[in-house]
Amino acid sequence: MSDLxxxxxxxxxxIPACPDYDLMISGKPYDSYTKVLLEKRLVARELVTDYGTIRFKDYDFDLEKHQNARYEYLSKIFGKIEKDVYIEAPFFVDYGCNIKAGKGFYCNFNTTFLDCSIITFGDNVLIGPNVTFSAATHPVDPQExxxxxDLSYPITVGDNVWFGANAVVVAxxxxxxxAVIAAGAVVTKDVPAYxxxxxxxxxxxxxxxxxxxxTEKVQETEQ
Known part of the structure; x- marks a missing residue:
């Protein structure tokens, strides 16, 4: 069994239980149209669509009740998240279950997670609008x-990272x-800390x- x-x-x-799931997150060739994986993707996409229907007014305009409802719903989609997670709708996932996020995780509108492999975020990560994380990839050689x-490779993000609008992070x-990822950047290689x-x-x-x-680190993220 691989570390991932x-x-x-x-x-x-x-997470779905099938051999192709283990191959998928391990960076090995797999069949994305295996019945279990296809069903998981379809269910996940319907769940994220319905997330946008959690209305503030349905919880008496009570911020705590509304946030709790959103967290409970997101817990059905993501692999692991914290209670202070805040994600604007709409957002998009392949599976959702392959995403782990730390405390203070915020996503602006239209974040896309192609989480065919594991995508992990540290604490206090801020994601601007229209950002894409693509753990999915294909061989460059046409014969291959x-x-x-299909192939996929993990994406790992540390603490206190900020992604500007329209950034793309590849497998x-x-x-x-x-780190700060400037708006419109296409990240194809590892990014050094700070x-x-x-x-x-x-x-x-x-x-x-x-x-x-x-203390200074916390104060910086709150500004």
């Missing part, structure tokens, strides 16, 4: 595409703590000073 498969089975909720059904990328990256493909534009202690 062991992680998923021990830490994520709502005829022989291989297999790791983003370090405190850097600003931008462009297509994204490159390091600036190096940032890390917070000197936890």
């Amino acid at each position: 498969v062991e992680f998923a089975h021990k830490n994520l909720n709502n 595409r005829l022989e291989v059904v 297999g990328v790791t983003i370090g703590d405190g 850097t600003v990256v931008g462009g297509v493909p994204a490159r390091v534009l600036k190096t940032l000073a890390p917070p000197t202690n936890t």
Whole structure:
């Protein structure tokens, strides 16, 4: 059993049980049209569509009740999230169950998660509108595409990372703590901690000073 498969089975909720799921999250060729996986995707997409119907007025305009309802609903979709999660509707997933997010996780409108492999977020991650995380990929060689059904590789995001509008993160990328992904950036390689990256493909534009202690780090994210 690969490390990713062991992680998923021990830490994520709502995962489908079938051999192709384990192949999928392990970076091995798999059949995305296996009945169990296809059904899981269809159900997940209907769930995220219905998330937008959780109305504030239906909870007496009570912020706590409304947030609790949203969290309980999102818990049916995601692999693991915290109670302070805040996601604007609409958003989109392939499976949802392959996403793990830490505290203070915020997504603006139209976030897309192609979570064919595991996508993990640390604490205090902020995601601007129209950002895409694509763990899904295909072989570049056309002959291999005829022989291989699908491939996917994990995406890992550290603490206190900010993604600007319309950024794209591709399969297999790791983003370090405190990084800033500029609007419109296409991230194809790992991003060092405490850097600003931008462009297509994204490159390091600036190096940032890390917070000197936890208190300063928290204060920075609240500004």
